[in-house]
Amino acid sequence: xxxxxxxxxxxxxxxxxxxxxxxxxxxxxxxxxxxxxxxxxxxxxxxxxxxxxxxxxxxxxxxxxxxxxxxxxxxxxxxxxxxxxxxxxxxxxxxxxxxxxxxxxxxxxxxxxxxxxxxxxxxxxxxxxxxxxxxxxxxxxxxxxxxxxxxxxxxxxxxxxxxxxxxxxxxxxxxxxxxxxxxxxxxxxxxxxxxxxxxxxxxxxxxxxxxxxxxxxxxxxxxxxxxxxxxxxxxxxxxxxxxxxxxxxxxxxxxxxxxxxxxxxxxxxxxxxxxxxxxxxxxxxxxxxxxxxxxxxxxxxxxxxxxxxxxxxxxxxxxxxxxxxxxxxxxxxxxxxxxxxxxxxxxxxxxxxxxxxxxxxxxxxxxxxxxxxxxxxxxxxxxxxxxxxxxxxxxx
Amino acid sequence: xxxxxxxxxxxxxxxxxxxxxxxxxxxxxxxxxxxxxxxxxxxxxxxxxxxxxxxxxxxxxxxxxxxxxxxxxxxxxxxxxxxxxxxxxxxxxxxxxxxxxxxxxxxxxxxxxxxxxxxxxxxxxxxxxxxxxxxxxxxxxxxxxxxxxxxxxxxxxxxxxxxxxxxxxxxxxxxxxxxxxxxxxxxxxxxxxxxxxxxxxxxxxxxxxxxxxxxxxxxxxxxxxxxxxxxxxxxxxxxxxxxxxxxxxxxxxxxxxxxxxxxxxxxxxxxxxxxxxxxxxxxxxxxxxxxxxxxxxxxxxxxxxxxxxxxxxxxxxxxxxxxxxxxxxxxxxxxxxxxxxxxxxxxxxxxxxxxxxxxxxxxxxxxxxxxxxxxxxxxxxxxxxxxxxxxxxxxxxxxxxxxxxxxxxxxxxxxxxxxxxxxxxxxxxxxxxxxxxx
Amino acid sequence: xxxxxxxxxxxxxxxxxxxxxxxxxxxxxxxxxxxxxxxxxxxxxxxxxxxxxxxxxxxxxxxxxxxxxxxxxxxxxxxxxxxxxxxxxxx
Ligand SMILES: Cc1cc2nc3c(=O)[nH]c(=O)nc-3n(C[C@H](O)[C@H](O)[C@H](O)COP(=O)(O)OP(=O)(O)OC[C@H]3O[C@@H](n4cnc5c(N)ncnc54)[C@H](O)[C@@H]3O)c2cc1C
Ligand code: FES
Numbered sequence: 001x002x003x004x005x006x007x008x009x010x011x012x013x014x015x016x017x018x019x020x021x022x023x024x025x026x027x028x029x030x031x032x033x034x035x036x037x038x039x040x041x042x043x044x045x046x047x048x049x050x051x052x053x054x055x056x057x058x059x060x061x062x063x064x065x066x067x068x069x070x071x072x073x074x075x076x077x078x079x080x081x082x083x084x085x086x087x088x089x090x091x092x093x094x095x096x097x098x099x100x101x102x103x104x105x106x107x108x109x110x111x112x113x114x115x116x117x118x119x120x121x122x123x124x125x126x127x128x129x130x131x132x133x134x135x136x137x138x139x140x141x142x143x144x145x146x147x148x149x150x151x152x153x154x155x156x157x158x159x160x161x162x163x164x165x166x167x168x169x170x171x172x173x174x175x176x177x178x179x180x181x182x183x184x185x186x187x188x189x190x191x192x193x194x195x196x197x198x199x200x201x202x203x204x205x206x207x208x209x210x211x212x213x214x215x216x217x218x219x220x221x222x223x224x225x226x227x228x229x230x231x232x233x234x235x236x237x238x239x240x241x242x243x244x245x246x247x248x249x250x251x252x253x254x255x256x257x258x259x260x261x262x263x264x265x266x267x268x269x270x271x272x273x274x275x276x277x278x279x280x281x282x283x284x285x286x287x288x289x290x291x292x293x294x295x296x297x298x299x300x301x302x303x304x305x306x307x308x309x310x311x312x313x314x315x316x317x318x319x320x321x322x323x324x325x326x327x328x329x330x331x332x333x334x335x336x337x338x339x340x341x342x343x344x345x346x347x348x349x350x351x352x353x354x355x356x357x358x359x360x361x362x363x364x365x366x367x368x369x370x371x372x373x374x375x376x377x378x379x380x381x382x383x384x385x386x387x388x389x390x391x392x393x394x395x396x
Numbered sequence: 397x398x399x400x401x402x403x404x405x406x407x408x409x410x411x412x413x414x415x416x417x418x419x420x421x422x423x424x425x426x427x428x429x430x431x432x433x434x435x436x437x438x439x440x441x442x443x444x445x446x447x448x449x450x451x452x453x454x455x456x457x458x459x460x461x462x463x464x465x466x467x468x469x470x471x472x473x474x475x476x477x478x479x480x481x482x483x484x485x486x487x488x489x490x491x492x493x494x495x496x497x498x499x500x501x502x503x504x505x506x507x508x509x510x511x512x513x514x515x516x517x518x519x520x521x522x523x524x525x526x527x528x529x530x531x532x533x534x535x536x537x538x539x540x541x542x543x544x545x546x547x548x549x550x551x552x553x554x555x556x557x558x559x560x561x562x563x564x565x566x567x568x569x570x571x572x573x574x575x576x577x578x579x580x581x582x583x584x585x586x587x588x589x590x591x592x593x594x595x596x597x598x599x600x601x602x603x604x605x606x607x608x609x610x611x612x613x614x615x616x617x618x619x620x621x622x623x624x625x626x627x628x629x630x631x632x633x634x635x636x637x638x639x640x641x642x643x644x645x646x647x648x649x650x651x652x653x654x655x656x657x658x659x660x661x662x663x664x665x666x667x668x669x670x671x672x673x674x675x676x677x678x679x680x681x682x683x684x685x686x687x688x689x690x691x692x693x694x695x696x697x698x699x700x701x702x703x704x705x706x707x708x709x710x711x712x713x714x715x716x717x718x719x720x721x722x723x724x725x726x727x728x729x730x731x732x733x734x735x736x737x738x739x740x741x742x743x744x745x746x747x748x749x750x751x752x753x754x755x756x757x758x759x760x761x762x763x764x765x766x767x768x769x770x771x772x773x774x775x776x777x778x779x780x781x782x783x784x785x786x787x788x789x790x791x792x793x794x795x796x797x798x799x800x801x802x803x804x805x806x807x808x809x810x811x812x813x814x815x816x817x818x819x820x821x822x823x824x825x826x827x828x829x830x831x832x833x834x
Numbered sequence: 835x836x837x838x839x840x841x842x843x844x845x846x847x848x849x850x851x852x853x854x855x856x857x858x859x860x861x862x863x864x865x866x867x868x869x870x871x872x873x874x875x876x877x878x879x880x881x882x883x884x885x886x887x888x889x890x891x892x893x894x895x896x897x898x899x900x901x902x903x904x905x906x907x908x909x910x911x912x913x914x915x916x917x918x919x920x921x922x923x924x925x
Contacts, residue, residue, distance in 0.1 A: 035864045042868065072539050076532045080543060127555070148868045149528055168862075191864070193773035193786070193900050194794055246486045246876070246910050247459070249504075249551040269543075270459075271551025290769075290906055292637050292651070292919070299916035310914030311484050311560030316878055316905045459875065460846035461838070468843075472909055475844040475876040486876070486910070524838065524848045528869075552876075565918040635906035642907070642919070649915045669849055669885045671837035728837060761884040765904040774904070776897045782884045783901040 002029035002164070004213040004366060005184050007171050007225055010041035011147070011352050012344050013217035014154035015359025016366070017163045023367050026162035029209060033170035033189050033200050033221075037151050040219050041352060043288075043320030045242055045274055047255050047266065048353040049086045049142035050111055053102045053392045056374065058109045060357050067356035068145060075153035079145045080269040085254035086142035087116075087124055088393075089133045089305075095259060096135035098392060103137050113139040124254060127306045144255055144266045147352060154359075172206050174214075174229050181229070181338050183208040198288050213366055215342045220286060220321035222331075222345035231335060234383055235346050238324045239282040240396055241294035243317035245309075247271035256305065262396040263301040272315065277301050278396045290317045322349045322396065329382075329389035332358070333365060333375035342366050343380060349396050399687075399694045399753070401449050413612040413713050417691045426496035430479075431508050437494035440602075441690045444470060444477040444490035447500070449692040453676040453734045455479055455489065457505040459552065460525060461518035464509065464733050466676025470683035472600070473664060476676075478552060479503065484560070485553020491600070503553045514549070565649040570596045570626070571829050573641055573654035575633040575766060578606020579811055580802025580818030581660030582621055587822025588658075589624040593829055596652060597625050598643050600632035606662055607803070608811075610686040613709040619815070636770040656825045657770060658791070658799040660818060661763035663808055665706070668758035671728035677735030681706035681757035688713065695753020699738055701726055702757030705808060710755065719749055729754050762804050771795035780807050791821030792828075799825050841889065842882040844875025852889055863890060863898040873902050876910070 004020060006013040009032035017030045032038065048068055050061035068081045090096040099115065106113040116138050118130040124138060155165055166186075173185035188204040218225045220237035227233075248271045255266035262278025277298040279291070295317060303310045325331060325346035334342050344362050347354055365375055377389060407414040424439035430447055437446030444467040447455060456465040456478045467477040470490040480501040481487040489500065502509030517525065531542045574585040577599035585597040601609060604627075605618040621627050631645040641657060643650040665680040667673050679687075679694060685706045687694045698714070700707055703722035711720040727739040727746060737750040761782040768774040768785065772793035777784045784805060791799040801821040802814045809817070839849040847870045855869040863886065866872065872886055873879030883901050891897035 035862055037868050038864070070536060072532050073534070073536050077528050078530060078532060078539070078543070080546075082543065082547065152528075152869070167865075191862075191900050193775055194771075198903055245913070246553070247551040248485065249554045250547050251555055269547060269550060289638070292635065292640050292642060292906075295906075295916045296919045299913040303913050303917045307559045308555055310562070310917070311556040311558075311912055313486070313910030313912050314907060314916060315876070315910050316874070317907075318903075318905050458843065458846045463838075463840075463846070465843070469881070473877055473880040478876065488909075491909075518838075524846075524851050526851075526854075560912065560914050562912065562914045562918050565915075565920055567920045632909060634908050634911050637906070642911070644911060644915060647912075647915065649911075649919045651919055664880065664884075666881060666885065669839055669841050669889070671839045674838075674840040674843045728839075759884065759888070763880075764901070765880065765908050768901070768904040769906050769908075774901055776887065776899055776901075778897070781888060781897075783887065 001210045003027040003211065004215060005209060005211040006030040006215045006217055008032060008039065008217040008219060008221070009036055009155070009165055009167060010039040010217060010219050011151055011154065011355040012219070012347070012358060013215070014151060014158060015355045016215055016217060016344065016362045018154045018158040018161070019359045019363030020367060021158055021161035021163050023363055025367055028163045030158070030163060030165045031169040031171060031186060032167050034191070034198065035167050036155060037148050038198060040320045040323070041151050042148060043242065043318060044147055044352050045264065045266065045276065046145045046147045046352065047086070047264065048081070048145055049139065051086055051088060051102065051106060051113055051137060051139050051142060051393060053098070053105070054390060055105060055109060057391060058106055058111065061353060062109070062111070064353055064357040065141060071150065071153060075157050077149045077153040077156070079150045079153065081143055081145045082269065083141055083143035085138055085140040087121065087254045087256045088137045089256065089258040090135045091132055091258065091260045093134060099135060099137045102393060106139065111139055112141065113137055125252060125256060127308050128256070129305060129307055138254070142255065144268070146269055170200065171225055175208060176229070176338055179338050180340050181211065181214050183210045184214065213340050213342070215344060215362065215366060217344045219345060219351070220323040222323065222343065226343070229338060229341065231341070233331065233345070233380070234326050235331065236324045237286045237321040239287045239319055240276060240322045240349065241279065241290060241317060241319040242274065242276040243295065243298065243314050244268070244272040244274045246313045246315050248273070248312065257395050258305065259393070259395065261301050263298070263305060264395050265302055273309070273312065275302060276396060286321055288319045288321065290319050323347060323351065326383065327388035328391045328394055330378055331380050332362070332378040333371060335380055348394055399448050399451055399453070399692060401691050402693045407713065408715070411713060412615050413688065416616055416689065420691065426494065428494055428498040428500060430500045431502055438690070439495060440493045442470060442490045443481070443492045443494045443498065443500065445687050445690050445692050446494045447489065448687060448694055454509050456502060456509050457512050457514070458674070459504070461521070462505065462512050462514040463518050463674060464676050465674065468667070468678060468683060469665065469680050470686045480553055483557030485556060563648040565651065567651045567653065568596065569653045570594045571654065572596070572656045572658065572825055573598070573652050574658045574660060576606060576660035576662060576802070577601070577604040577627070577629065578660060578662055578802060579608065579814040581606065581658070582619055583815045583818030584658050584660060584801050584822035585625045586622045587819045588826055589622040591826040593826060595625050596628065596654070597621065598628045598631040598633055600630065602629050610682055610689055611706065611709050612685055612688050612713040633766055636766045638771065656797045656799065656828050658801055658821060658825055659767040659804060660801040661766060661804050663803045664761040664763045666758050666761060667756040668726065670726045672731065673729060675729050675731050675735045676733070677731070677752055678729055678754045678756065681710060681755050684753065684755040685710055695751065697751045698753045698755055699749045699751035700755045701740060704757035704760070707757035726754070726756060760807060764804065767793060767798060767800050767804070770798045772798045772800065790824035791817070792824060797828065841885055842872035842875065844877050844881070845871045847872040849889065852886060853893065856893055861894065863887060863902055866890065867902045878905065
């Protein structure tokens, strides 16, 4: 029996569990079908930024960035948060105008973001080919983290407060009664040897864990999990590939992102250039296989942006899934039926950076049952109501 | 200056290696540069071997502790031989043929790999540096300062000097691709070609023979390829996907689309894990043997451990010059900047040998990665104590159209068995192509 | 002199660190890889995966069933080469 079962030990589930425990709700069980860091939280680029186009996201991300700054000393693990800024490039007049509008909004929210011209872009990244780039925006407070220790930091701190984390445990069903979830069906798993995409196979019989509350933080798997309860989510998993180069001595300050082709790249603490690009089309459904086409698309875009990288080598490529929603906003909060189910998914390609602040808000929501204006706006029924949200600063 | 070049006359007359070295002659002498000093090399030999012959044991420094690093495997499987070559960072000098005028520089070291004062990190953290918890207990300011410093220390090379250009790529459609031109790979490609299939055979080495190329006792008479096989040497298969294999041939990318793929990528040597196993002068037996086949003796005083094929060949070739302990295990290597000796153990007895090259024929693995990327299931083998692609009697893996052959699936088996296996797997792959079976 | 036993030389990961990762609860090979960084350096595990698996087998009494996922490429490949490759229809 657990008071709360959190499904998914990604950054969202663990941040929620940690914050629940911090509030005194310690009887929390977090389950994950694979190892910690097996989902998108262990596969992402670690980008953390406040440059968004909606006031909601900007304000939330300011808080997240503050948490990131103190994370190492607070949670006693280094996450290598480095504030080298985000440099967003615009190649069309339309994009440039949108960037300008966003910068104005970000300034109103207190961010020091500014538009920069080609000369200043080259000051920030001397190797950048600025030809064809019309404008760029730069916020020096944005940055990158190393995602894995962030996940372990939450996990360890949550465990210290009494939370139980069970990796290699998959939710395969629910028991319900009178419109409420009374238990989750859990089945042990193991990694599958049958392909190179980190899938899992059953490794035993399912058992039932009784519970009061369920939170689905299953990222791109959320629609599948919610479907077990008859809850239909409009989210779609979308494979997103990424790769790292050989480690180089530090030369690149910011994360550079181009919204036109979805290219982004930054330099990790270890010196690797880590980045990705939008690839279209991608295979349907959950798919974590690497492709050669991604490497080619990415390399062309990256060498185009920074020609001297042509001679730099790719060390490793991997893939994860974005969790896409029709309007680019997340799906968060309690649903009408069952009444003790909370959702936290649909975070597109920026759920990692959102998790530090979202974990806090979600814990409060689950614990108190109170709904804030934010959660009302991000609720599942907005799609039925046709009351969609807007965000145009989405990479990839 | 321990390592040196040897002459055929240094070897017992009639030894296969003496004949091989005599055939090499003294052709192709060139000069390369290493950290500003001229180094005599033989054109086309691995640059790491040229540097070794010149006594340059330490070529690089390790990522975190700046421990000295030297060539260890000579097969592109370690970090030991990374240098900056002609303005390009992180070049594996063991995979780079020496050419006249090449300029090699050590990197990640101050002032050079041979000296490097940054080694202090190694002494400062005698057990290890716990980067996850480094300075997290102190205030944020100190932690942030540490991070700024850590970033400055990170990375190996610096950006390339110039914008590199590469030749146009190719796309090739074939019936079958065989990766690895060792005994089993050649036998397999021949079986496929003789059955009428369009076969491409690739190998990163400069010719066929696989492990035989590095065996000083081998006569060098490798079986030839059927003329119908499209052979590309100096071509490494570097990545496999569902439907494609990426091959790099002299800087040119080749995308190969094959209906069936056979991986005959062989075994993988290692020295095992023991204290100081990373010190320059510790070599896998295969690496030492490979250098020997280029006429380079990688040490004057050689301690040889293990009883594998390469250890036996080295012992047979060098006789008295090596101290061979076939049944021993290495307890630890001695020496700070370069190996000076080793503590060995055999059946309860422990003793120390002095040496300037510690050569270990250690635990064997399997080069399973490409088959695994192609989707074949790779599992732990209790018998071989390593990961091996699962395969049936005829080399078929769990993934349709993906086969494995030779030492990759059997471990080190003898030459005839490798040839038979290659031919059998080739016959099976042929049936697959013809739509029979599977 | 520091007699470190390097399990993964590319990332300077010692045998000690692997044991500490196990103690910290990172028991499966994928988690050990992420916590210690073994197998994420220049050779991408070609040299050290088997060594690590043997250590895990000894320490936990059971060898890991699978290696860490072998990620392409096998050897590092220049971005310029990758950029030159033709388009393929397949994903
Ligand atoms: C390549 C890539 C790059 C990205 N770059 C960035 C970036 O730079 N910045 C950023 O902020 N975001 C980025 N993202 C997005 C970010 O990674 C995700 O939004 C975020 O990690 C989501 O966290 P999560 O905890 O919700 O989901 P996940 O981390 O995916 O966790 C969900 C977990 O649920 C588990 N699960 C699923 N089904 C079940 C079940 N039935 N039972 C039990 N467990 C289950 C899964 O195993 C998984 O571990 C990127 C994503 C990808 C793929
Ligand atoms: S990679 Fe060149 S010596 Fe190991």
